[in-house]
Amino acid sequence: MLRFITGRLLQAVPVIFIVITATFFLVRAAPGGPFDDEKVVLPEVKKALEAQYKLDLPLHEQYLAYLSDLSHGDLGPSFKYPGRSVNEILFSGLPVTAELGLYALLIALIIGTTAGVFASLKPNTAQDYIPMSLAMVGICMPSFLLGPLLVLVFGIYLEWLPISGWGAIPGDKILPSITLGAAYAAYVARLSRAGMLEILSQDYIRTARAKGLSEWQVVIKHALRGGLIPVIAFLGPAFAGLLAGSFVVETIFQIPGLGRFYVQAAFNRDYTMILGTTVFLSTLIVLFNLVSDITAAWLNPRLRAQFSGGER
């Protein structure tokens, strides 16, 4: 097991390095620069600005300087927000985005697994079709549609819940979490249904039933563990996706998270911010994938046996 983890961590280093290098050169190759504006920037001003941000150096020197700063954990100053560092902006938005992602993931898990398990118990009946059709709607409905709909119903007509902000008014975290979690709940539902169906047709389930266990005991004690493995494998990439993909929900609900900075950095050609957010998020994605692989391995006896190297 330890060898598996070390191996994966070692693989991660070149991946992240390639991400940094590719992003560094790609953003500089894109047309337009951070100081281009609708009003012309006077040449002498532009020169002064480029010197302050080291953009007057040859490209390879800029690259080496960036890597050197990065090795000290310094992501550089933001181009768009003079006076703020990328580190500062990242860490102001990260807790909010992480919290939002976590709630969304919880909602996705609770709704998704419940629906998926129910559906798998009576395949090809109404108990299957109804939740699975809803899941399909959930996957298809974009958050920029679901968000405003929830706001209209629960915020404006019923006046039950606040419609914007994060942590300012009690209850303002509910609608954004549901909006972000809905699509993932739908994925989880379909994954857990498929996983459960496969497990429920296994011999050991038939044995459990033959021994006279009730259906609930069979499902909860025997089937779930194997049936939810696809869901566990999905969680890592899903959480990383939630962190990187919360942009729309953050915009709809005025949430001070990371997503807005991440997307706008590209439009602003805020080089350091693009790099900072990309490096940071790609590291998270690699890590979460690793964690979910390990969890899936631990849950699956066959895989576990492989790692233990025939100790049985």
Add this chain to the structure above:
Amino acid sequence: MRITRPMSSLLRTVALLASCTLLITGCGTGDSNVVTGNREGILHYGNGAEPQGLDPHVVTGVPENHLIRALFEGLTVKNPITLEPEPGVAERWDISDDGTVITFYLNPEARWSNGDQVTADDYVWSWERALHPNTGNLYAYMLYPLVNAEAFAKGEIDDFAEVGVKALDPTTLEVTLNAPTPYFIQLMDHYSTFAVHPETLLQFGEMTDRFTPWTRVGNIVSNGAFELEEWAINRHIKMRKSEHYWDKDNVSLNGVVFYPTENEVSEERMFRVEQLHRTEGVPLEKVPAYRDLDDSPYMQEVYLGTYYYLLNTEAPPVDKVNVRRALSLAIDRDQLTRTVMQSVVTPAYSITPPGTLGYQPPKLFDFDPEQARALLAEAGYPNGDGWPGIEIIYNTNEAHRKIAVAIQQMWKKHLNIDVTLANQEWKVYLNSVSQRDFQVARRGWIGDYVDPNNFLDLFITGGGNNNTGFANAEYDDMILQQAPRAKTQEERFKVFYEAETLLMEQMPIIPIYNYATRHLVHPSVEGMTPNLMDSLNLKYVKLVPDRRLPEGLR
């Protein structure tokens, strides 16, 4: 029999989340921002976006403008209705007979928020900073009317003493200009000319440093009606009334909270549930419904700006003046502004918006498809025969696309010519325009000060914002030589009128409409007068409690 671990934690989570939800919804949402704000004298202000920063010599932009002008005050301020300059830090000013020397007499009561007096020396220091090449101030050119300012900003001279600004004593500031500049007094209300507190800046770095934390809460010292209280990135910026402001007795608000309301649609919803007193915008499709309300909170006003198409005068077929005029005459601006723009904006037939300080631009043409066809025939494309095709580029945006589609159809219908549309991502579009890699390109210009000069000097030969290749020595002479030397405003406007006539005959641009600002303002807010520059001085704003939104809104 043991239950597997993931299941038990799942059950715990379900229970936790369910109880949390019950607890939270049970609390209710309490009073809205507007209700509590009216009680406490706090204005809740939709400000459009998170500001780049608060340093007047470093940042640019509309949200930044609102914040900086609440925190700082210039030598002059604008009358909220007429926009004429009024005393700010300067209680009065003299202009010499030849118009080149202005003496500002500073109010001895003007104070920084730490209690220090605002002095003429602070201005000399601040303008050196604003002009210094190392500061990288995008608006350095606002001070170019000063003698030698441009040379200093370009690094041609190093000694700031040669620049035309002097502190005669702590409350007297003498300014020497290259030529009479009637709008110079107005520029004193632009944030790039504001003073900053030298001792505070030097505490955190050098004069020209862009990256110091001097504008953070607890560090910043400012001289306006409000001072910075809290700055939570992407959440809000809170300000409270300043106790040191010289005119504090006339400031009614106790504080302001600015929200970075980037999404117009969300902002409108926040307004409807009374989380905001004022919005930065209104979604275009909601305008008709708001207009129809009794006691509508909707406010619309002509804005000092023009939306137009740039024509590249060196790229065929728009290198021919008759083609350019044909294209312009074949646009039905009335229909366009009525249908696509919901009658919010007004048709434009020239670059300068009408009524800029009393100046009325020429109107040389109208929608005239017949004459447009004749002009196109003269240019060698009768009924569109032999037309090589042209492309309109615009930055990716739904409103720009709709306008481009409407114009594409009008040109097809009236001139029988084919036009293709190309949307480009913002920085790519900026690059195409500055490299002049286009035939027709969408453009807009918002005035920095109320004077025709701000629009007409765009098109001088080789001007940085010209972008059309238009070069005309006669035009340059009128803008750069004749207008500044004019003795009276009337004479000056006459020169501008002639110059603008020449411009519109050559048609390097196709004016389309004049902008309008639109806001939602809660009935409890008084003193938010709409004006041509969308210029708001929060010191004049009052809150009247117990007024609610009209019935039809909720």
